[in-house]
Amino acid sequence: MKVLNKSKLIEALNVLSSQQEVFVPIQRESQSGYFSWADYQPERDELMLEALNVYQSPKNVVLPQTERMYGIISQGMEVDIDQTFEDAHPTLIFGARGCDVKGILAMDEVFLTRGFVDSFYQARRANNTIVANACYAPGPNCFCTAMEVDPVEPVGADVIIHDCGDYYAWEARTGKGEAVTAQLDGLLEDKEVKLPSAQPFQLQVDYQGVAEKLKDMFDHSLWDQMAEPCINCGMCTYVCPSCYCFDIQVKMFGEKGYRFRAWDSCMFEEYTREAGGGNPRGASKERFRQRFLHKLEFFQERYGTPLCTGCGRCIIVCPTDVNIARIIKAVKEAEVE
Numbered sequence: 001m002k003v004l005n006k007s008k009l010i011e012a013l014n015v016l017s018s019q020q021e022v023f024v025p026i027q028r029e030s031q032s033g034y035f036s037w038a039d040y041q042p043e044r045d046e047l048m049l050e051a052l053n054v055y056q057s058p059k060n061v062v063l064p065q066t067e068r069m070y071g072i073i074s075q076g077m078e079v080d081i082d083q084t085f086e087d088a089h090p091t092l093i094f095g096a097r098g099c100d101v102k103g104i105l106a107m108d109e110v111f112l113t114r115g116f117v118d119s120f121y122q123a124r125r126a127n128n129t130i131v132a133n134a135c136y137a138p139g140p141n142c143f144c145t146a147m148e149v150d151p152v153e154p155v156g157a158d159v160i161i162h163d164c165g166d167y168y169a170w171e172a173r174t175g176k177g178e179a180v181t182a183q184l185d186g187l188l189e190d191k192e193v194k195l196p197s198a199q200p201f202q203l204q205v206d207y208q209g210v211a212e213k214l215k216d217m218f219d220h221s222l223w224d225q226m227a228e229p230c231i232n233c234g235m236c237t238y239v240c241p242s243c244y245c246f247d248i249q250v251k252m253f254g255e256k257g258y259r260f261r262a263w264d265s266c267m268f269e270e271y272t273r274e275a276g277g278g279n280p281r282g283a284s285k286e287r288f289r290q291r292f293l294h295k296l297e298f299f300q301e302r303y304g305t306p307l308c309t310g311c312g313r314c315i316i317v318c319p320t321d322v323n324i325a326r327i328i329k330a331v332k333e334a335e336v337e
């Protein structure tokens with residue numbers, strides 16, 4: 001098998017970075033997320049490949065938090081688009097866990113299938129390669145296997161690396177993966193190493209039948225009780241690797257300007273507020289219910305898979321202890337009214 005000696009990791013990231021923009025998990029002062037290796041400063045940044053999950057997932061690589069879309073010229077009632085800003089520069093996500101790879105696959109469904117193609121997403125994703133970091137020791141809030149993720153052999157990865165102590169076992173899975181592997185010619189070596197043993201999950205979640213059951217629970221009293229602590233801060237949606245809602249805004253400077261999109265959240269009251277002032281999800285409970293029905297029922301119905309990848313981030317960041325694993329359990333145990 002091919003392996004990368006960890007003593008050559010920095011050199012490997014430098015080589016990869018000379019061929020495409022490489023995003024790696026980094027702790028940067030009070031933030032942690034996937035940052036460009038080109039901006040890495042050892043005195044400020046800590047490479048977090050050994051951590052299970054940094055706070056921000058790599059979704060920003062394919063769906064940036066803010067993204068300029070197209071330039072506009074407005075003259076009276078006439079509006080022209082003078083340029084678009086589709087970004088097709090090659091990128092590589094290095095070290096994503098299986099849950100985060102599944103988050104990107106979920107976004108692929110939304111932005112690239114069923115007759116809807118988002119050209120901005122398509123341009124980024126077509127030129128994006130994923131090197132996934134196999135997980136053998138799930139954390140206390142991880143439940144990815146319950147949400148159709150294989151943490152050791154994640155579907156959607158172009159390369160899978162396995163942490164074997166002094167080495168990463170290196171396994172190319174796709175043509176893109178082979179191309180990245182070729183970039184490291186001279187750094188990878190052939191050697192047999194023992195793969196780690198997978199540890200059991202600490203958190204047990206049973207999602208079987210939940211999507212079907214939720215069809216009859218839209219008006220269930222459980223939502224009042226479960227939504228009560230939520231303060232609609234939106235933290236859960238921002239850290240989630242599979243939440244993709246966005247808002248489009250315009251910025252004008254006289255007659256010229258541009259449109260851009262930015263991440264939004266179904267937890268915010270403004271998200272569904274209509275121009276006339278009405279709001280189909282004006283109450284906090286309605287927004288809370290929407291988030292969990294979208295994750296656990298609607299996406300499953302439309303795409304055949306849940307929109308939660310079991311990464312556990314929303315459990316960790318929620319300031320009021322809302323816990324999706326407990327919600328799944330409560331739904332499983334609820335009497336349908």
Ligand code: SF4
Nearest residue numbers: 230231233234236318
């Ligand atoms: S992080 Fe918690 S409190 Fe904030 S919106 Fe999400 S569920 Fe509600």
Ligand code: SF4
Nearest residue numbers: 240308309311312314
């Ligand atoms: S809903 Fe929570 S556990 Fe599921 S993928 Fe999003 S952040 Fe992770």
